[in-house]
Amino acid sequence: MAxxxxxxxxxxxxxxxxERRLIRGQVGTVVELLGGDVxxxxxxxxxxxxxxxxxxxxxxxxxxxxxxQPAGS
Numbered sequence: 001m002a003x004x005x006x007x008x009x010x011x012x013x014x015x016x017x018x019e020r021r022l023i024r025g026q027v028g029t030v031v032e033l034l035g036g037d038v039x040x041x042x043x044x045x046x047x048x049x050x051x052x053x054x055x056x057x058x059x060x061x062x063x064x065x066x067x068x069q070p071a072g073s
Contacts, residue, residue, distance in 0.1 A: 003063040007033055011041060011061040020054055027064070028052075 005011065009030045016023045022043065032040035037058040044050050 005030060005039055005058055005063055010064045012064055014062050015060055
């Protein structure tokens with residue numbers, strides 16, 4: 001079962017999106033829930049400057065976890 005995506009979740013791209021100038025593994029933050037399975041994700045550099053803000057489908061994202069999670073969560 002996939003982890004539900006929520007506002008302010010840290011996510012990584014699961015696929016390359018060359019037409020949007022983003023590659024698999026880039027990390028961003030969900031800043032808006034657009035409805036259905038679409039999320040506005042903001043991508044920032046190490047200095048905190050936004051370099052991309054895109055509407056992405058949940059299929060294109062992996063929720064990152066910073067604490068241990070039970071298996072199957």
